[in-house]
Amino acid sequence: MQLSDIERDAVAEIANIAIGRAADSLRKIVGHEILMSVPSVDVMTREKAAAALAKPGTRTFIAVSQSFQGPFSGRALLIFPEASSLALVRAILGREMSLEDVADIEDEALAETGNIILNSFVATMANVFKRALTMSLPSVMRGDSRQLFEAPAVADDLVLLLYINFEISQKEIRGYLALVMDLPSLETLRALVNDFLASLSAEDQEHGGTRS
Amino acid sequence: MAARVPDTHPIAGGVLDAVDVGIIVVDSSRRIVLWNEWMERVTGTAANAALGRTIADVFSGLKTDRLVQSVSEALDFGNSGFLSHTLHPALLPLCGSDGRPLLHNIRVKPLARADGPCCVVQIDDITGMIRREAVLRDRQNARYQAVVDSALDAIVTTDESGVIQWMNTAAERQFGVTPEDAVGQGIGLLLANPDAWPSGPAHDRAARHITQTSGRRKDGTLFHLEAAASRWTGNGCGFVTGILRDITERRLAAEALERVNAELAELNRNLERKVAERTRETEEALKKLFASQKMDAVGQLTGGLAHDFNNLLAAILSNLDLLRKRLPDDPKFRRLLDGAIHGAERGASLTGRLLAFARRQELKPKAVDVSELLDGMTELLQRSLGASVEIRTDVAPGLPAVHIDSNQVELALLNLAVNARDAMPFGGALVISAVADTFVDAVPAADLARGDYVRISVTDTGVGMDETILAKAREPFFTTKGPGKGTGLGLSMVQGLAIQSGGALRIRSKAGEGTTVDLWLPKSDAEAQPETTIARRAAPSRRHFSVLLVDDDALVRMGTVDMLEDLGHTVTEAGSAAEALTILQAGAQVDVVITDQAMPGMRGTELASQLRDKYPALPVVLATGYAELPNGEGPGLPRLSKPFRQEDIAAILDRMPPRDDATAKVIALRRNG
Numbered sequence: 005m006q007l008s009d010i011e012r013d014a015v016a017e018i019a020n021i022a023i024g025r026a027a028d029s030l031r032k033i034v035g036h037e038i039l040m041s042v043p044s045v046d047v048m049t050r051e052k053a054a055a056a057l058a059k060p061g062t063r064t065f066i067a068v069s070q071s072f073q074g075p076f077s078g079r080a081l082l083i084f085p086e087a088s089s090l091a092l093v094r095a096i097l098g099r100e101m102s103l104e105d106v107a108d109i110e111d112e113a114l115a116e117t118g119n120i121i122l123n124s125f126v127a128t129m130a131n132v133f134k135r136a137l138t139m140s141l142p143s144v145m146r147g148d149s150r151q152l153f154e155a156p157a158v159a160d161d162l163v164l165l166l167y168i169n170f171e172i173s174q175k176e177i178r179g180y181l182a183l184v185m186d187l188p189s190l191e192t193l194r195a196l197v198n199d200f201l202a203s204l205s206a207e208d209q210e211h212g213g214t215r216s
Numbered sequence: 217m218a219a220r221v222p223d224t225h226p227i228a229g230g231v232l233d234a235v236d237v238g239i240i241v242v243d244s245s246r247r248i249v250l251w252n253e254w255m256e257r258v259t260g261t262a263a264n265a266a267l268g269r270t271i272a273d274v275f276s277g278l279k280t281d282r283l284v285q286s287v288s289e290a291l292d293f294g295n296s297g298f299l300s301h302t303l304h305p306a307l308l309p310l311c312g313s314d315g316r317p318l319l320h321n322i323r324v325k326p327l328a329r330a331d332g333p334c335c336v337v338q339i340d341d342i343t344g345m346i347r348r349e350a351v352l353r354d355r356q357n358a359r360y361q362a363v364v365d366s367a368l369d370a371i372v373t374t375d376e377s378g379v380i381q382w383m384n385t386a387a388e389r390q391f392g393v394t395p396e397d398a399v400g401q402g403i404g405l406l407l408a409n410p411d412a413w414p415s416g417p418a419h420d421r422a423a424r425h426i427t428q429t430s431g432r433r434k435d436g437t438l439f440h441l442e443a444a445a446s447r448w449t450g451n452g453c454g455f456v457t458g459i460l461r462d463i464t465e466r467r468l469a470a471e472a473l474e475r476v477n478a479e480l481a482e483l484n485r486n487l488e489r490k491v492a493e494r495t496r497e498t499e500e501a502l503k504k505l506f507a508s509q510k511m512d513a514v515g516q517l518t519g520g521l522a523h524d525f526n527n528l529l530a531a532i533l534s535n536l537d538l539l540r541k542r543l544p545d546d547p548k549f550r551r552l553l554d555g556a557i558h559g560a561e562r563g564a565s566l567t568g569r570l571l572a573f574a575r576r577q578e579l580k581p582k583a584v585d586v587s588e589l590l591d592g593m594t595e596l597l598q599r600s601l602g603a604s605v606e607i608r609t610d611v612a613p614g615l616p617a618v619h620i621d622s623n624q625v626e627l628a629l630l631n632l633a634v635n636a637r638d639a640m641p642f643g644g645a646l647v648i649s650a651v652a653d654t655f656v657d658a659v660p661a662a663d664l665a666r667g668d669y670v671r672i673s674v675t676d677t678g679v680g681m682d683e684t685i686l687a688k689a690r691e692p693f694f695t696t697k698g699p700g701k702g703t704g705l706g707l708s709m710v711q712g713l714a715i716q717s718g719g720a721l722r723i724r725s726k727a728g729e730g731t732t733v734d735l736w737l738p739k740s741d742a743e744a745q746p747e748t749t750i751a752r753r754a755a756p757s758r759r760h761f762s763v764l765l766v767d768d769d770a771l772v773r774m775g776t777v778d779m780l781e782d783l784g785h786t787v788t789e790a791g792s793a794a795e796a797l798t799i800l801q802a803g804a805q806v807d808v809v810i811t812d813q814a815m816p817g818m819r820g821t822e823l824a825s826q827l828r829d830k831y832p833a834l835p836v837v838l839a840t841g842y843a844e845l846p847n848g849e850g851p852g853l854p855r856l857s858k859p860f861r862q863e864d865i866a867a868i869l870d871r872m873p874p875r876d877d878a879t880a881k882v883i884a885l886r887r888n889g
Contacts, residue, residue: 109302127293138294
């Protein structure tokens with residue numbers, strides 16, 4: 005299954021709104037600016053997603069995972085190369101900590117950061133699609149890209165993969181936001197996206213203007 | 217979400233108060249509907265004081281609204297929230313039983329109920345867990361910490377981009393920075409050249425890296441550092457850990473060692489050079505010593521031979537003189553006789569030169585003005601050298617007088633001039649210069665003592681001598697002239713004269729560049745006296761003496777007796793000094809004693825000395841070919857130089873005091889004896 009260009013743009017737009025809100029929340033917590041952007045979105049199989057993540061020198065990853073339930077269900081994952089996670093935690097905390105100290109709090113800090121971003125993303129979708137979605141508590145997992153997308157999953161699960169760039173204190177950290185869903189859930193999401201697009205064009209016609 | 221444990225479960229109520237977590241339940245109007253006993257305990261707020269109020273109300277003055285937001289999201293969107301103590305150092309003001317702040321995480325979950333959505337806030341006390349973790353980590357790290365903190369070398373870890381993550385105690389000490397200052401800074405804080413640190417993309421750098429670089433202390437001072445760094449990976453992140461050793465002392469020691477080695481090498485080179493020099497000097501000295509010993513040996517041999525020849529020549533000449541008087545005046549006889557006399561005279565001249573070389577010639581030194589001496593020689597020199605040689609003299613004004621035998625020095629200069637002429641077969645210039653030389657410390661020739669001298673230099677523009685010839689030039693019988701053209705005694709004779717006079721000779725020459733012979737003559741303590749002309753040939757004696765002749769050589773004695781008797785004197789002969797004394801003691805009538813010097817047993821001077829004691833008025837004449845009278849021996853004694861001629865005897869006897877006085881003295885002696 006593939007998303008059309010306009011569907012991909014819509015999802016990216018929603019994601020950008022969501023992470024904009026998340027960035028605002030994080031800024032309030034850590035007291036400094038955190039810039040995030042979603043440059044692209046794609047739907048692919050788990051295998052392809054795993055292959056897309058795996059890069060030379062980046063074999064293991066750390067992910068914050070929350071499952072969501074509603075009109076469409078699945079797991080939302082915020083993924084970073086393991087090598088970037090300490091830097092990310094440090095950047096988020098904005099204070100220099102010793103290696104051990106950072107390692108100690110790494111999981112918890114990531115869990116909350118991921119929680120904020122994932123909550124924001126799912127809540128924004130719920131808001132946009134005007135549907136209720138419940139989110140579980142976050143859990144932190146480590147492993148190679150294949151392991152991240154496996155259990156619990158059914159064979160035909162697909163991945164909606166969003167690239168996400170963090171820029172904190174002049175450091176750029178590349179991560180991923182992934183929604184792992186089965187095909188019916190993804191079809192529902194796609195339908196909701198199209199409804200949303202239709203409502204936008206209806207709005208445009210109503211107001212006689214273009215959306216900026 | 218359907219509740220698996222119904223609210224109506226008989227023991228449900230007690231469970232909420234029994235669990236060791238904080239539980240708050242908030243309804244859709246944000247009001248607290250459940251506040252368990254754990255919450256009462258850690259907040260000090262009773263359930264009935266919290267129920268019905270909002271969380272913001274109960275915990276007024278919270279630094280963050282994250283909890284309130286999470287509760288709203290849970291109620292509004294069904295989100296679950298996780299609030300970590302890591303991002304929120306103090307979420308809620310909770311106190312443990314020990315009165316210390318409670319570290320806690322909070323979980324917020326939506327809960328759908330029949331009477332509408334509500335939200336469960338679960339508060340976990342993680343104080344114990346964190347403390348346990350810390351203790352566990354400390355224990356696990358204790359040995360590691362002990363190792364790295366007791367290490368003398370600085371140990372520093374950076375991430376892949378060179379940002380300092382950690383450092384040990386030695387690093388603090390070595391760089392003067394605290395971990396708080398350093399962690400988060402680039403490695404450039406510690407290294408003057410951060411490129412020496414193998415950070416950066418992994419494939420650009422070797423896994424292990426040892427380098428020498430400069431460390432920078434907090435105060436900015438630099439020091440020598442050896443950095444052994446290696447890369448490692450932990451938690452998927454790349455790190456670089458380096459051991460940084462202060463090698464300032466090692467470098468200084470190495471530099472000092474290098475310096476010492478260099479000095480040692482230099483010393484060795486100097487030593488070798490000195491040894492070589494010293495060896496050369498020793499060889500030179502040995503060579504000189506050998507040469508001088510050779511010269512001495514040759515001199516002694518020559519001197520001894522010459523002395524004996526002198527005696528023989530004396531006998532020959534005296535007999536030839538007498539023969540001339542007695543033979544008929546036949547031109548044929550006379551020619552033969554003259555030939556014989558001429559030959560004997562040449563022999564006498566040769567032995568004279570040999571004696572000069574052997575420093576045994578009879579010298580009659582007196583104070584001489586060199587300027588006058590040279591003036592007087594110019595004409596002779598010009599005649600001797602011929603027109604092809606230009607002669608120049610260059611005499612410094614106000615030269616002191618020298619103590620020399622002027623006749624011998626004239627001969628020597630003539631000798632040098634002739635040598636110079638022979639070195640200039642196609643003509644040239646001869647410069648004779650004279651300057652005053654005073655030597656206080658160093659002397660220009662080995663056999664020269666310190667003192668005041670006049671140096672006469674004879675310089676020619678001739679062919680010069682190479683080193684080999686120069687080295688042999690002073691040896692007797694060495695000559696560069698063809699066979700029969702020179703005796704090879706010229707320079708050796710001049711050298712003998714110079715040394716015997718208390719001076720020295722030096723020859724400077726290079727092949728093709730001419731030769732300079734320097735002749736140092738000692739300054740005289742007296743003023744030069746104008747040359748007084750003494751009649752060499754006295755008028756034939758009118759006085760007749762009774763002569764006691766002492767000589768161990770019968771041949772010489774016989775000739776001398778003949779000459780004396782021919783002059784009209786009466787002669788008593790003695791073969792030794794002892795015999796002479798016996799004759800005198802026996803009361804012989806003697807007016808004058810003529811004694812040979814070199815005799816076995818008692819020498820002439822000793823005899824003279826005894827005679828002076830016993831017969832003070834008895835004149836003694838010393839006949840000798842030696843100049844080497846021991847110091848103070850026979851001073852003032854009239855001398856006859858061997859070989860002497862009849863004229864010489866006549867002259868010396870003519871200068872004797874009148875006979876009457878002598879007789880009177882002898883008479884007086886007799887009275888004593």
